[in-house]
Amino acid sequence: MPRPTTEPESSHTTRTGPYDRGVIIRQSQLVVDCADPARLAAFWGALMGAAPVDRDPGWSHIDPPEGLRLAFQRVPEPRSGKNRLHLDLEVEDLTAAADAAVALGGRRSGAPQRDAVGAFQVMHDPEGNEFCLTAEAGP
Secondary structure, X not given: OOXXXXXXXXXXXXXXXXXXXXXXXXXXXXXXXXXXXXXXXXXXXXXXXXXXXXXXXXXXXXXXOOOOEEEEEEOOOOOOOOOOOOEEEEOOOHHHHHHHHHHOOOEEOOOOEEOOOEEEEEEEOOOOOEEEEEEEOOO
């Protein structure tokens, strides 16, 4: 079956699996398990410039101006251990963005890391979920 014409061809991507059989799978949202969906939606919404939507006490989400919807669902078990997945958020001013995240209830984890390509700051949201603020190296 030919590929749909709405999907761009890429010289570096080979699609296999269900896609080759005409099944199109697209990312729609990233869901974060948490204790307080409304609290995390408020934090992430303020950080990323999106209004939080509280669908019910167990589910909230934000639709950032750029990027994928972030949804937050209540789960009974507490978070344990290091995240196996985290978000990298590109910022223009690493220090200012980290300060803003802290003012909203997040926290820094260690000092910023820098190399020839740029810098990043590991952060935690109010429930301890890790994310990184990243900035490209200046000219």
